[in-house]
Amino acid sequence: xxxxxxxxxTALALTLGLAxxxxxxxxxxxxxxxxxxxxxxxxxxxxxxxxxxxxxxMQPVLKQxxxxxxxxxxxxxxxxxxxxxxxxxxxxxxxxxxxxxxVNPHVYPKLVFKPxxxxxxxxxxxxxxxxxxxxxxxxxxxxxLVRLAKARPLSYASGGAGSPGHLTTELFKGVxxxxxxxxxxxxxxxxxxxxxxxxxxxxxxxxxTVLPQVTAGKLVALAVSxxxxxxxxxxxxxxxxxxxxxxxxxxxxxxxxxxxTPRPIVESMTKALGDALRQADVAERLRLSDQAVVxxxxxxxxxxxxxxxxxxxAVVRRIGLQAD
Numbered sequence: 001x002x003x004x005x006x007x008x009x010t011a012l013a014l015t016l017g018l019a020x021x022x023x024x025x026x027x028x029x030x031x032x033x034x035x036x037x038x039x040x041x042x043x044x045x046x047x048x049x050x051x052x053x054x055x056x057x058m059q060p061v062l063k064q065x066x067x068x069x070x071x072x073x074x075x076x077x078x079x080x081x082x083x084x085x086x087x088x089x090x091x092x093x094x095x096x097x098x099x100x101x102x103v104n105p106h107v108y109p110k111l112v113f114k115p116x117x118x119x120x121x122x123x124x125x126x127x128x129x130x131x132x133x134x135x136x137x138x139x140x141x142x143x144x145l146v147r148l149a150k151a152r153p154l155s156y157a158s159g160g161a162g163s164p165g166h167l168t169t170e171l172f173k174g175v176x177x178x179x180x181x182x183x184x185x186x187x188x189x190x191x192x193x194x195x196x197x198x199x200x201x202x203x204x205x206x207x208x209t210v211l212p213q214v215t216a217g218k219l220v221a222l223a224v225s226x227x228x229x230x231x232x233x234x235x236x237x238x239x240x241x242x243x244x245x246x247x248x249x250x251x252x253x254x255x256x257x258x259x260x261t262p263r264p265i266v267e268s269m270t271k272a273l274g275d276a277l278r279q280a281d282v283a284e285r286l287r288l289s290d291q292a293v294v295x296x297x298x299x300x301x302x303x304x305x306x307x308x309x310x311x312x313x314a315v316v317r318r319i320g321l322q323a324d
Contacts, residue, residue: 030090030265034065037093037255038086040079040100042072046208046289047253050125050277051095053285057276062268068095074112075162075323076100081113088260093269094118098252099164102308106316107162107323120301121255122270124277125291128226128250129168129204130211130233132219134195137202142223142242145202149178156180157191157203162321165191168204168225168249170315175244195219204249207232207290225249231287252294254301266298 037055041047048068055066071079080100086092105115133139139148148154158166161184173180180202185191188205195203196218207230213219214233223239224230227248239247255273257266274295276282283293296304316322 030268031062031064033091034067035062035091035093036067036069037095038069038071038079038083039095040071040073040076040083041096043068043070046127046206046291047095047097049289050253050286050291053282054124054273054276057279057282058272061272061275075104075108077104077108077112080104080118081111083256084113084117084258086258088258088262090257090261090265090269092258093121094256096254096256097164098123098254098305098308099162099167099312101254101256102305103162103167103312103316105309106313107321109322117259118256119259119261119266119298120305121257121266121298122273123252123254123294123296123301123304124273125253125286126226126228126250126294127252127289127291128207128224128228128230128238129165130207130214130221130230130236131172131202131204131223131225131239132192132195132210132214132221133202134198134200135217135220136198137220139220139222142237142239142244145222146176146178146243149176149180154178154180154201155183157183157185157195157200157205159188159191159205160184160186162316162323163188164249164251165204165206167312167315170319171249171311172204172225172239172244172247174315174318175247192219208288211290228292230290231292232290252304253291254305270298 039047059066083094101115139145156169183200188209191203192205192209194200204225210219211232214221221233221236223237223242225239227250277293277295286293
């Protein structure tokens with residue numbers, strides 16, 4: 001009986017050892033087929049610009065095609081759900097804005113995915129919103145805007161309810177102690193048009209969208225929302241520099257993986273993406289879309305997302321923002 005037990009234990013040990021060896025081999029040979037990156041946003045936007053630039057550098061290193069799979073719809077929740085359900089084998093990843101995991105769980109009471117089924121891999125880039133106003137208001141600084149908002153009703157445009165511009169303005173309203181009426185649009189471009197036309201007073205809008213109009217004098221830029229000045233508008237102060245220390249509404253593009261993706265694969269992907277983003281021509285393409293390279297580690301990315309989750313959750317609860 002003891003001999004039989006010993007043989008059984010030996011066989012089990014050999015089986016586990018073989019499985020472990022095969023697992024290491026499988027991870028060590030990753031990738032051995034094309035890798036899919038789900039983008040739950042329409043093609044052609046800033047997320048695509050950054051990812052396509054990075055992929056050009058990553059494919060020769062990983063020696064496999066990296067395929068972008070745009071899956072827009074339901075504020076990004078459809079594509080995100082598909083990534084969350086994917087096998088954690090390193091052949092499906094999620095590339096999206098941080099708001100997908102820091103804002104949507106607060107706004108959508110019936111999410112079609114579980115946020116905990118995705119793990120942060122890399123905070124790739126950071127971008128801010130630019131506070132612009134109609135020139136006819138005569139505003140030169142953030143302090144001017146605050147004084148005017150306390151003197152009479154003002155309105156602000158955004159790219160839609162729950163968009164970065166909407167959330168940023170609501171955060172700003174809270175710290176500045178002012179009120180402004182929200183006018184949502186379907187994207188920053190139409191929002192900008194109505195600020196230019198004077199139908200709406202101001203708005204925190206995407207830098208690349210408003211920059212040409214600021215340069216042409218059709219809009220006045222008062223501040224940028226992030227912790228650092230815009231690479232495209234270096235002369236414009238941050239909101240923190242303009243009198244509200246600690247204010248930081250920075251947004252990010254983030255790579256996620258299905259929970260359970262092996263650490264060696266995550267490390268290989270992190271290195272390939274980080275090396276690509278740091279190359280001069282890729283960094284310049286990011287700069288032209290008003291983004292800065294971050295290339296954070298998985299741990300630093302998780303810490304930042306947790307902080308942003310708390311910040312935006314408080315804003316969403318305060319304004320009562322909720323979608324069906």
